[in-house]
Amino acid sequence: MRGEQFELEEDRDGPLELLQSLRSKATELLLREEWEESIKVYTEFIDLSRRQVSSTGGSDPDPDSIAKLRKSLCLALCNRAEARARLRDFLEAMRDCDQALEIEKTHFKTLLCKGKVLLGLSKYSLALECFKTALLDPQASDNLETVTVYIEKCKKLEFQAKTGAFDLSDWILSEFRGKCPELAEFIGSIEIKKSELSGRGLFATKNIVAGTLVLVTKAVAIERGILGNGECGEKAQLIMWKNFVEEVTESVRKCGRTRRVVSALSTGQGEDSLEIPEIALFRPDEAFETCGDWKQSLDTEKLLSILDVNSLVEDAVSGKVMGKNKEYYGVGLWTLASFINHSCIPNARRLHVGDYVIVHASRDIKTGEEISFAYFDVLSPLEKRKEMAESWGFCCGCSRCKFESVLYATNQEVREFEMGLERGVDAGNAVYMVEEGMKRWKVKGKDKGLLRASYWGVYDEIYNSERLMKRWGRKIPTMEVVVDSVSDVVGSDERLMKMAVEGMMKKHGGFSNIVEMEKIMKLGKGVYGKVVSKKKAMKTLLGIE
Structure with a gap:
């Protein structure tokens, strides 16, 4: 369609001869996808065409000549709009489309171009109107499949934009083959x-x-x-x-x-x-x-x-x-x-x-x-988080940092415990000290999850060690309790999800336990969101399929 030709009389009058030359050059540049150069030549053509229309419309105008000039002008504006859209100059592309449609309101190629520009601007309902109007042009019968594809795309994206109902399941199950799915804003x-x-x-x-x-x-x-x-x-x-x-x-x-x-x-x-x-x-x-x-x-x-x-x-x-x-x-x-x-x-x-x-x-x-x-790893102790925040150029004032700062400042035992961690105290002993310490420090409810998140490193080490679990397993909370309490305060995290998956494998030898499987799937939704509706796709992401 880019090669559509201008219908100008093949006479050798000066202005018309120049128009023919500009038309050929602009079309060639457009076909070669030399967008900026084609815009320059189309601009020359459009300016000259407008002057020619004005001069032709004198005291004794030729209706056929004016009609052909206007049709050529309409197509030139449309082609310039397409080139501008390729350069993501959507504002100017829209202006060209609107000027072309003032000349011919159902011009098929212009309506198609305008619809694509509107799609690029995430204006799905307006794009849909353009494509539906394009069907009124006789040319639409030869391009029905193209227009239908665009109409269906607009409907799908408009539905996504209104409902937030996105699904990447098929793309995931295809192992991410092909292009990324088209998404609405x-x-x-x-x-x-x-x-x-x-x-x-x-x-x-x-x-x-x-x-x-x-x-x-x-x-x-x-x-x-x-x-x-x-x-x-x-x-x-x-x-x-x-x-x-x-x-x-x-x-x-x-x-x-x-x-x-x-x-x-x-x-x-x-x-x-x-x-x-x-x-x-x-x-x-x-x-x-x-x-x-x-x-x-x-x-x-x-x-x-x-x-x-x-x-x-x-x-x-x-x-x-x-x-x-x-x-x-x-x-x-x-x-x-x-x-x-x-x-x-x-x-x-x-x-x-x-x-x-x-x-x-x-x-x-x-x-x-x-x-x-989380701009940085929040499964870290307070002092480490302070260092990371400083590297980002700010001081975190969230409720967790305030709570832990007060606890650290008022409790010598906490400071001694952290010094022990720096010296490399046994992970099992460290977890036991935290859990027993929280009883003495009167840390309750969700605040337990905050401290467990801060000392996640030692919890992760003990739950992944059969030797340490044999020694300390009965003295500390179960892995499931810790994962639940941490995810409750800092949200889902891939490390929490991985621990839950591995824990279920060790405990049951598979994924047959429905209750624990549902907990893992919930963690998965927290990591990947509700854009994965098919359980098989979520299991693929979790590595349990």
């Missing part, structure tokens, strides 16, 4: 508010069950590569960062809406005075015109500060990369996910699928509770 029951943790944060507006999706959003830009070791790895990382910054800069330059949402992110300065944006700003169904022409500047220094504070590395302690991209180091900017603060009692995790990030609850979240990630 989705925002669940959340809002942006002032955070007690840091600056602004995302908060639940209703109770969210573990595994439930919080949001799904596409990266503004992402850069991936393979990092070597030592100096080579550092150089590769610097090159990737440079390319990433250039990609974001280009996206911000081309789209006012992107510029507006990126500008709403923190630079790391003046957190207390930052404006609280409405969640609607980040919804794809925000009217295109609302911020398409947003002109507020975003200088390079500010953009670099924003990227430094808000960029996410795909493979992280709270993140899991799905599919072939797990072989690469990836860094990207996902604007709404950037509002999620760190906590040592996190309640959310993320999956990376293609260029999308899927954020889901890793444990049950109550209405009004802040959504939080």
Whole structure:
């Protein structure tokens, strides 16, 4: 369809001869996918065509000549829109499509192009309208299958965007063969508010069950590569960062809406005075015109500060990369996910699928509770977590850190115990000391899970040692009790899930125990979210199929 020809008279009048030449050159460039050059030539053609239409429409206009010029102009605008869309210049592509449709409102190729642009902007219902209108054009009969595929895609993505019902099961069972599944952007029951943790944060507006999706959003830009070791790895990382910054800069330059949402992110300065944006700003169904022409500047220094504070590395302690991209180091900017603060009692995790990030609850979240990630390993003692927070450039003030700081400051026994850990005390003895100590320190309920999470290393060592379990097994809580208490406060974690799976194998020699299997599946939902509906797919991820 890109090779569709302009219907111009083959006379040798100067302007028409030039139009024919420009038409041929632009078409050739488009077919060669030289998008920027084709845009330049189409722009020349469009400007000349408009002048020719104006001059032809004088005192004695030729209706046939004007009609052919207008038809050629319509197609040129459509082709320029396609080239601009390939360069992700969606705003200008939309303008070209709208101008083409002013000439011919049911022009098939333009409606198809506009629908694809709207899909790229995650505006599924508007894209669906375009594709349905395209069916009214006579050309649609020859391209019925293509249009039908787009219509079905729009319906599927619109359903996902409204319900948050995503399913990656078939992709997982295929061992991640083929392309990543197409995903819609989705925002669940959340809002942006002032955070007690840091600056602004995302908060639940209703109770969210573990595994439930919080949001799904596409990266503004992402850069991936393979990092070597030592100096080579550092150089590769610097090159990737440079390319990433250039990609974001280009996206911000081309789209006012992107510029507006990126500008709403923190630079790391003046957190207390930052404006609280409405969640609607980040919804794809925000009217295109609302911020398409947003002109507020975003200088390079500010953009670099924003990227430094808000960029996410795909493979992280709270993140899991799905599919072939797990072989690469990836860094990207996902604007709404950037509002999620760190906590040592996190309640959310993320999956990376293609260029999308899927954020889901890793444990049950109550209405009004802040959504939080673990920026670093929270199955660590307080002092180690303080060091890691400092390396990130902040001091964690979550309730767990406050609780443990008070306990550490007021209890000499806790300090002596940690010194014993540093000297390499026997893991069984260490776990026994923690459990007996909690009785004396009057640590009860969920606070037990907090301390068990802090000293997870010794719990992990003892439960994986037959020798230590023979000696200490009857004096300490069962593995199931510890895993439940830790996951209850810090959410699901792959290490907790692995321990539960291995424990069930040792205890039952398989996975026949229904009650314990359900607990493992719940942990799996906390790690992978409710995007895996088929039990066989979840078992594949858990390594028990």
